Amino acid sequence: MANTTTANHSALLSPLAIGPLKMPNRVVMSALTRSRCVPTNVPNDLNLEYYVQRARGGPGLIISEGILIVQQGTEWQNAPGIWNKEQVEAWKKITSAVHAEGCLIFAQLWHLGRTSHPDAPEQKASGEPVFAPSAISARGGKFRFIPGMPGYVTPTAIDDPRVLIEQFKQSAINAKEAGFDGVELHGGSGYLVHQFLDSTSNVRTDSWGGSVENRSRFVLDTLKELISIFGNKRVSIKLSPIGGYNDMGMPIEETLNTYNYFISEADKLDLAYICMMRYLPFLDVIYDGVPRAIQHDTLTSYRPIIQRSPLFLNCGVTPDEAEALISSKQIDAAVFGMPFISHPDVPKRIAMGIPLDTQIDFATLYGPGPQASLEELRKGYTDYPEATHKS
Structure with missing residues (x-):
């Protein structure tokens, strides 16, 4: 399947100013977990090559793969972290190289919450249990x-969520030292931040749960701490109110009430952008024969609420669709994920009118593991070719 590029893409390829930051176009590279930080959680030279390839392709903004803020188990091994000096120094090499290509890069700050596992190597090394808002x-x-491919476990409810907020704040300090232009708080896909917002995963009876205001408190307080480090136009959030993935989703009325309140409050913080994920069958799951996602139209439901922060749209957006949505001022930029896996130069292909072939080799998507050779690690990661001509 190819994303068509039949239209003139002058709006999509036009500049966008976000506070002091100047995006040369509105093509954004999504956060993409690729599990190539071998042998542990420190970015390496292969990761550097990958990001430089994509920066050379000319996106308006690169959002890093999810970066773990603490030594936490993960659904995919060999994800990068940003909790120690070695990691910060490794990220400095990447951000410096990306900037040398004239590209901006945000760090996506990631905590898995209940979707980690006590037997994951990094979780075991941390000496900590799996934490979440509720057990x-x-x-x-x-x-x-x-071994045995286990499923999720019952997490330990965090006693004081302010401990987690301080961890996010420290990760922002580290990200700033590492040279990132800003940070994106991962508030979707069923991870920790999402778990606080959703009443199916947060059943706390203290000031961090229950009402919409209380469930939003953790996320809003975290955003404020990130802003204290980077400034408001350098902090953003990614949301997936549709749910589904990682067993998330409230009834539709509660979903709308929760996200209407939260987004209106977050927008008052004058963020760099709010990234909204819309429904993708690929990210949905089936339980007892019923899809988990709470399907509704993202733009119709939430666009009117956002008054101050730019709106970025993610999940299955094509160049032609992005052009129409930006031209009609429904969104400010489009976030592309899968196309950037198989094409290091998505913006150039759009400008040249070359269709984006999103056929991905899923066998290589999340890496071959820490014992793999360099050749095996490159496969499906840095070996996709750049476009040389219009087809």
């Missing part, structure tokens, strides 16, 4: 790199 396990899951 409620997600259904499903499959940790392919743990």
